Amino acid sequence: MSSDKTLAWDYCEDYVVEDDVLLRARERAAQYGCHAIAPGAGAVLRLLAATLRARTAVEVGTGTGVASLWLLRGMDAEGVLTTIDPEAENQRAAKAAFAEDGIRPERARTINGRPRDVLPRLADAAYDLVLVGSDSPSAADHVEQALRLLRPGGVLVVDEALWRGRVADPARRDEATTMVREIGRSLREDPRVLPAMIPSGDGLLLAVRR
Numbered sequence: 001m002s003s004d005k006t007l008a009w010d011y012c013e014d015y016v017v018e019d020d021v022l023l024r025a026r027e028r029a030a031q032y033g034c035h036a037i038a039p040g041a042g043a044v045l046r047l048l049a050a051t052l053r054a055r056t057a058v059e060v061g062t063g064t065g066v067a068s069l070w071l072l073r074g075m076d077a078e079g080v081l082t083t084i085d086p087e088a089e090n091q092r093a094a095k096a097a098f099a100e101d102g103i104r105p106e107r108a109r110t111i112n113g114r115p116r117d118v119l120p121r122l123a124d125a126a127y128d129l130v131l132v133g134s135d136s137p138s139a140a141d142h143v144e145q146a147l148r149l150l151r152p153g154g155v156l157v158v159d160e161a162l163w164r165g166r167v168a169d170p171a172r173r174d175e176a177t178t179m180v181r182e183i184g185r186s187l188r189e190d191p192r193v194l195p196a197m198i199p200s201g202d203g204l205l206l207a208v209r210r
């Protein structure tokens with residue numbers, strides 16, 4: 001990338017500045033070894049949630065609540081985010097961040113459990129937006145569940161869709177990169193969605209449900 005491009009990239013990533021609540025949640029993510037969504041990608045999440053006037057959203061992988069905060073800030077004032085994580089400690093940190101942000105508890109439904117057990121219990125076509133992380137060996141199953149959960153016109157977001165930048169490099173054939181690349185390929189060919197790859201953060205793969 002030319003140095004101008006790198007400058008432009010950094011400018012885009014820092015264009016929307018994170019406040020103290022987000023920065024503290026991000027700091028806790030680093031302490032817990034959790035890869036939180038990048039600020040530029042977080043701003044895209046907020047924009048999408050606001051554009052959809054999202055009242056119902058699902059997040060697979062709460063972490064310490066960075067992406068959850070971005071989503072909740074964009075959603076309808078009565079909107080409810082259902083966020084799933086098997087790690088109770090991460091979710092405790094996320095709940096502290098929601099409280100710091102003045103988010104009413106009923107707006108963030110935190111479910112402690114494995115996504116593969118929890119997602120099948122959520123209703124068909126009932127959600128405006130579903131965010132799925134790529135850092136799980138079950139990410140492809142989560143994507144399939146997400147397509148079931150979304151209403152027509154709802155948006156699937158796959159975070160880390162460029163997987164540390166490796167997806168774009170055909171020489172990278174490790175298991176994690178291949179899995180994330182395959183998710184991208186399969187959504188590109190899936191007649192149920194209209195996809196687009198946004199190179200924000202570590203890549204956001206967006207797909208609107210037909």
Ligand SMILES: C[S@@+](CC[C@H](N)C(=O)[O-])C[C@H]1O[C@@H](n2cnc3c(N)ncnc32)[C@H](O)[C@@H]1O
Nearest residue numbers: 034035036037061062063065066067087090136
């Ligand atoms: C990268 S962090 C989530 C980041 C969060 N979405 C954000 O951007 O702020 C990944 C989270 O997924 C959780 N996790 C663990 N196993 C998982 C699984 N099988 N599927 C989905 N998430 C899992 C981890 O506990 C961790 O809290």
